[in-house]
Amino acid sequence: MNAGKLIIASILAIATSITVAKQQEPVTAPLPRDSVYQLSAKLTDSAGHPLAWQDLRGRPRVVTMFYTSCRYVCPLIVDSLRAVERGLSDSQRGRIGFVLISMDPDRDTIQALAKVQSERRLDPSRWLFMRPEPADLRSLAGVLGVRYRALADGEFNHTTMLVLLDTDGRVLARNDRIGGAGDAEFLGAVRAALDGN
Amino acid sequence: MRDVRRFPPWLLAILPLCGQAAESPDSYVTIPGGVFKSALRYEDTADGVRILPYQMKRAPVTNAEFLVFVRSHPEWNRVRAPSVLAEKRYLSHWSGALEPGSAAPPDQPVTWISWFAARSYCESQGARLPTWLEWEYAAAADPTRQDARGDPAWREQILSWYARPSNTPLPRVGQQPANVYGVQDLHGLVWEWIDDASALLVSSDNREQGAADKLRFCGAAALSTDDRENYAILMRVAMLSSVEPADATGNLGFRCARDVK
Numbered sequence: 001m002n003a004g005k006l007i008i009a010s011i012l013a014i015a016t017s018i019t020v021a022k023q024q025e026p027v028t029a030p031l032p033r034d035s036v037y038q039l040s041a042k043l044t045d046s047a048g049h050p051l052a053w054q055d056l057r058g059r060p061r062v063v064t065m066f067y068t069s070c071r072y073v074c075p076l077i078v079d080s081l082r083a084v085e086r087g088l089s090d091s092q093r094g095r096i097g098f099v100l101i102s103m104d105p106d107r108d109t110i111q112a113l114a115k116v117q118s119e120r121r122l123d124p125s126r127w128l129f130m131r132p133e134p135a136d137l138r139s140l141a142g143v144l145g146v147r148y149r150a151l152a153d154g155e156f157n158h159t160t161m162l163v164l165l166d167t168d169g170r171v172l173a174r175n176d177r178i179g180g181a182g183d184a185e186f187l188g189a190v191r192a193a194l195d196g197n
Numbered sequence: 198m199r200d201v202r203r204f205p206p207w208l209l210a211i212l213p214l215c216g217q218a219a220e221s222p223d224s225y226v227t228i229p230g231g232v233f234k235s236a237l238r239y240e241d242t243a244d245g246v247r248i249l250p251y252q253m254k255r256a257p258v259t260n261a262e263f264l265v266f267v268r269s270h271p272e273w274n275r276v277r278a279p280s281v282l283a284e285k286r287y288l289s290h291w292s293g294a295l296e297p298g299s300a301a302p303p304d305q306p307v308t309w310i311s312w313f314a315a316r317s318y319c320e321s322q323g324a325r326l327p328t329w330l331e332w333e334y335a336a337a338a339d340p341t342r343q344d345a346r347g348d349p350a351w352r353e354q355i356l357s358w359y360a361r362p363s364n365t366p367l368p369r370v371g372q373q374p375a376n377v378y379g380v381q382d383l384h385g386l387v388w389e390w391i392d393d394a395s396a397l398l399v400s401s402d403n404r405e406q407g408a409a410d411k412l413r414f415c416g417a418a419a420l421s422t423d424d425r426e427n428y429a430i431l432m433r434v435a436m437l438s439s440v441e442p443a444d445a446t447g448n449l450g451f452r453c454a455r456d457v458k
Contacts, residue, residue, distance in 0.1 A: 149393070
């Protein structure tokens with residue numbers, strides 16, 4: 001790695017660590033029983049910081065699962081999240097979080113996730129790329145309603161799902177038909193969630 | 198010591214069944230691995246899959262065993278369990294949060310259990326849920342053969358269970374003959390959770406058409422079966438693929454498995 005790349009990577013890492021800290025606002029009230037954050041799970045963000053799943057509490061978020069080596073649908077998942085981002089006002093954009101959780105923690109290293117984030121120029125103040133602990137993967141998929149199966153060739157057969165969570169992790173809306181009629185309705189739900197806050 | 202010796206040995210053997218039985222170390226048997234052709238033929242596993250050796254609990258987890266777990270893990274009693282991890286019918290047949298009561302006898306398999314709860318129980322035992330392939334591999338055996346699936350008489354026997362009305366009380370665990378590995382009740386008692394239930398991508402979704410619907414499934418390995426005689430397995434797959442991990446039903450229980458160290 002040359003010096004320039006190293007510096008850029010370090011700056012990116014520091015920037016992300018600051019923003020992740022900023023994305024965590026201290027919340028002390030007990031979690032609602034229907035909060036997905038009731039699940040205990042460990043993840044690592046694309047700057048290499050360990051996080052508890054519950055740490056994502058504190059702002060409305062759109063959460064999805066993907067994997068970086070997926071050529072067909074997964075880039076579309078990022079596109080559909082960007083479309084949501086574009087559909088928001090500046091003020092709404094400042095309050096939302098986008099979370100992409102890898103379903104391929106064996107191959108999706110921190111570096112692989114950071115690469116996608118920087119290549120696609122996704123603002124680290126609201127985009128989080130996460131690698132879950134392998135033991136927690138199916139549970140996380142479970143609370144999000146994602147079904148997946150690892151194929152022999154390293155690809156995954158999986159359902160595609162955008163999940164809108166409120167500040168406390170309650171599911172407000174789902175979009176399992178990205179690129180279709182569900183998109184407009186989902187964007188409406190995101191806007192409503194942000195304005196309700 | 199002398200008093201103890203006066204007890205006949207069979208009484209000592211059944212004592213653990215009384216009261217709150219925790220799992221004993223010999224609750225598990227080791228199942229040697231092998232190459233296995235699942236009744237589910239995914240495109241990527243058409244030549245069979247290699248099953249590594251593993252251990253499986255002899256019988257499904259009972260109400261007594263689950264009560265011990267719920268006592269030591271209060272977050273899993275039905276009053277406290279988060280609804281996102283266990284729906285409202287979770288353990289609803291127990292008379293109280295810490296009392297199975299008469300509708301849930303101690304040595305009956307525990308049912309009305311969510312996948313998350315089953316998984317936590319197994320974790321507390323230093324174990325895990327079996328994968329679908331591990332479950333199916335063990336369930337292919339009868340008392341004398343590792344793979345009895347080709348025997349029409351055996352298939353018939355399994356299917357007769359499905360014909361039994363579901364409103365009759367559940368039998369106790371361990372009443373049926375053990376299979377060649379020493380595992381009991383894989384058929385004929387309850388459905389069982391598996392770890393990768395959400396990998397069984399057989400739902401109506403697969404068959405839907407249209408561009409947006411195709412995006413719901415990334416990847417092309419469709420699930421099919423070339424073992425259409427094996428209805429019992431297909432019914433189980435259909436059931437497991439239709440439940441969500443927080444769901445609980447009256448005939449869905451579980452057992453745990455472990456890696457061989």
